Amino acid sequence: MFYSCVMDTTGPVWDGDNHYYEATDAFTRHLAKQDGPRCVQWATIDGRQYHVIGGRVSRAVANATFDPVAKPGCLSEYFRGNPNGLNPLEILKDHEPVRPEYHRPDARVETLDRQGVEGCFMFPTLGMIYEELLKHDPVAVCKTFRAFNRWLAEDWPFDYQGRIISAPYLTLADVDWAVEELEWVLDQGARLIVMRTAAPTTEIGRRSPFDPMFDPFWARLNEAGVTLVVHAGDSGPSSDGYAVDGFAATFKGGSVPSIKSFAIEKAVHDYLLSMVLANHFTRFPRLRVASVENGAEFLPDLFRKLRSQERKMKGYFADDPVEIFRRHIWINPFWEDDLQSVVEWMGADRVMFGSDWPHIESLPEPLDYLPETKVLSDGDRRLVLHDNALELARPLA
Numbered sequence: 001m002f003y004s005c006v007m008d009t010t011g012p013v014w015d016g017d018n019h020y021y022e023a024t025d026a027f028t029r030h031l032a033k034q035d036g037p038r039c040v041q042w043a044t045i046d047g048r049q050y051h052v053i054g055g056r057v058s059r060a061v062a063n064a065t066f067d068p069v070a071k072p073g074c075l076s077e078y079f080r081g082n083p084n085g086l087n088p089l090e091i092l093k094d095h096e097p098v099r100p101e102y103h104r105p106d107a108r109v110e111t112l113d114r115q116g117v118e119g120c121f122m123f124p125t126l127g128m129i130y131e132e133l134l135k136h137d138p139v140a141v142c143k144t145f146r147a148f149n150r151w152l153a154e155d156w157p158f159d160y161q162g163r164i165i166s167a168p169y170l171t172l173a174d175v176d177w178a179v180e181e182l183e184w185v186l187d188q189g190a191r192l193i194v195m196r197t198a199a200p201t202t203e204i205g206r207r208s209p210f211d212p213m214f215d216p217f218w219a220r221l222n223e224a225g226v227t228l229v230v231h232a233g234d235s236g237p238s239s240d241g242y243a244v245d246g247f248a249a250t251f252k253g254g255s256v257p258s259i260k261s262f263a264i265e266k267a268v269h270d271y272l273l274s275m276v277l278a279n280h281f282t283r284f285p286r287l288r289v290a291s292v293e294n295g296a297e298f299l300p301d302l303f304r305k306l307r308s309q310e311r312k313m314k315g316y317f318a319d320d321p322v323e324i325f326r327r328h329i330w331i332n333p334f335w336e337d338d339l340q341s342v343v344e345w346m347g348a349d350r351v352m353f354g355s356d357w358p359h360i361e362s363l364p365e366p367l368d369y370l371p372e373t374k375v376l377s378d379g380d381r382r383l384v385l386h387d388n389a390l391e392l393a394r395p396l397a
Contacts (some may be wrong), residue, residue, distance in 0.1 A: 011382055014389040015366045016293050016332050017231075017354025018164075019122035020156055021066035021102040022127065027051075030150035031143065038137065039144040051126070053133040054140055058232070060129050066097035066102065072357055073364030076241050079336055089295050092360065094393070101205035102358065105160040112163060117366050119163035121389065123155055123194055123292070124148075135201040135236070138173035145169050146181060158190045165393050167194035167229055172209050174201055178217040182224070187276070191393045192227050197271035197294065199332030200237035209271070212370025214382035232293040235267035237349055268294035271279070272329060273302050277309065282326045289329045290392055292354055296333040296342045302347070326350055330388060339384070340375040350382035352388045 023029075027040040041052040048066050051058045062070070070092050078088050100107035112120065127148055134141045148170040156166040168185040170193050172178050185193060199208050207213060221228060226242050229263075239245050244260035268291055281287055306321040317324065326346060333342045333352040354370060357360035363369055373381045 010128050012118045012386045013116065013353070014116050015120040015355050015357065016290070016352040016389045016392075018108075018122050019125050019356070019359055020108075020135055020166075021069060021291065021358075023103060023151070023155060024065055026126070026151045026155075027144060027148055027397060029147070029154075031147040032373075035140075035143050038140045039134070039147070052129075053130055054131070054137055058130075058133060059105060060133070061126065064126060065098075066125075066214075067098040067100050068279075069102070069152075070094065070149055070360045071096055072359070073362045075360045076363055076368075079334075079361055082337075099353045099358075103155070105156055106308055109161060109163055110282070115366055118146050118386070119165070120357075121292070121354070121393070122164050122166040123231050124152075125193055127233055128194075128196060130234075131171055131173070131196055132198070132234040135173070138201060138203050141171050141173040142177040142181075145171055146177075149185060151189050153185075157238045158185065158188055163384045165191050167192040167231075169194050172200040172214050172217060173196065175202075175214050175217055178214070179220055182217065182397070185227065186224055190226060191231050191395060192231045193291075194231050194232045194292075196235050197230045197267040204250045205268075208274060208278070210275055210280045211271065215283075218280070219286050220289070222286045223287055225288075227288045227290055227392040229290045229292050230264075230268065230294070232264045232268070235263070235271075237263045237270075239263075239377070256353050260269055264294055265298045269298040269302055273305060276306060279317065282318050287328055288392060288395055288396075290332065290352060291329065292332040292352075293334075293356055294332070294339050296331050296345070299342070299345045300333070330392060331396060335369050335372065339372050342386070343376065343380060348376065349388060351384045352392070353385050 020054045024042070028036065032041055037055060039054070043050050043057060045057065046073045049062070051064045058064070071094060074091050074094060075088055077084065078086055078091070096110050101111040112118070130144065131141055134144060150167055152166060156164070158166050158168065160166070166191055170178055170181055182193070199206050239259055242319065243260045275289070303322045303325070306325065310317055310321050329354050330350050331342060333339060335355065355366035357366050357368060373385060376384065
């Protein structure tokens with residue numbers, strides 16, 4: 001096992017949020033040809049390639065081939081508050097050819113060595129935004145992500161040398177499919193699964209993910225003891241007319257801010273709050289949930305609401321609902337969040353570092369985060385930077 005000693009007081013670092021850039025056939029390699037028009041195809045428009053999702057051209061990303069692609073962390077200063085008034089569009093024009101480590105685990109391990117990182121959790125890029133685009137057709141959602149997970153198992157094995165833990169994507173658009181797919185990924189050695197923070201749309205309409213109709217899935221996950229990661233993506237929260245809905249990874253320097261800036265925070269707040277309000281962890285006590293790339297600023301408001309409900313409905317919860325939350329949920333804050341506050345809210349044993357590398361919102365290098373951890377004790381720093389992630393990667397016995 002690789003051991004990083006980048007600082008005498010730091011020890012090993014495990015990055016809880018890394019991404020690959022999908023190969024051009026990630027969604028189509030294992031998709032039956034006749035399902036392409038219903039699921040995912042490629043189209044060339046004015047010399048540029050776009051994905052066609054469910055028969056509609058998707059412009060959710062400017063270049064779905066990722067070649068060329070913007071440099072890792074190029075918008076880090078912007079997300080720090082943009083103190084120098086940079087124009088994001090100008091920054092994003094600085095492209096480079098796609099790197100081998102974005103497509104291959106062997107090259108990524110070499111990058112981890114260079115970065116001084118012991119290992120990482122690996123999540124989709126496009127895969128986190130396509131369920132929303134297909135939600136009108138639950139069958140297409142399931143076909144698409146079954147094909148996607150077969151590609152993932154080939155190109156990014158679920159456990160690569162103990163250093164890259166890749167999470168297959170699951171959906172509750174069809175509960176029978178979800179149970180079958182969960183069994184398959186477990187057989188393939190999955191140590192994490194990833195879902196979006198949204199109520200799924202099924203053939204009988206939209207339902208809470210904690211509705212009893214989904215109990216067979218949750219029961220099997222509870223039995224398996226594998227961690228569920230709820231990762232930021234396109235969860236489809238409505239702006240209720242205050243802004244134009246829809247997901248697009250674009251930035252406009254000088255544009256008027258809107259509530260869309262808080263869509264990720266709203267989605268995870270509603271998902272996790274609903275999970276506790278449904279007494280989900282009482283029914284499935286072995287569940288562990290990691291919130292990744294959703295930030296942490298929503299926590300005080302969520303805790304306030306849980307305690308308000310507890311006061312109004314004495315006896316509904318088996319225990320303090322905030323403590324239930326803390327027992328079962330781990331938080332990966334944004335790297336620009338106030339880490340000390342997050343640790344005070346959750347406890348150091350429930351906070352996990354993740355850099356989002358190599359996305360444009362990421363840190364340029366994962367260990368650029370180390371100065372943020374100086375506010376912590378050595379023991380708490382070790383938990384946040386390493387131990388908590390590895391605990392989540394080990395299925396419960």
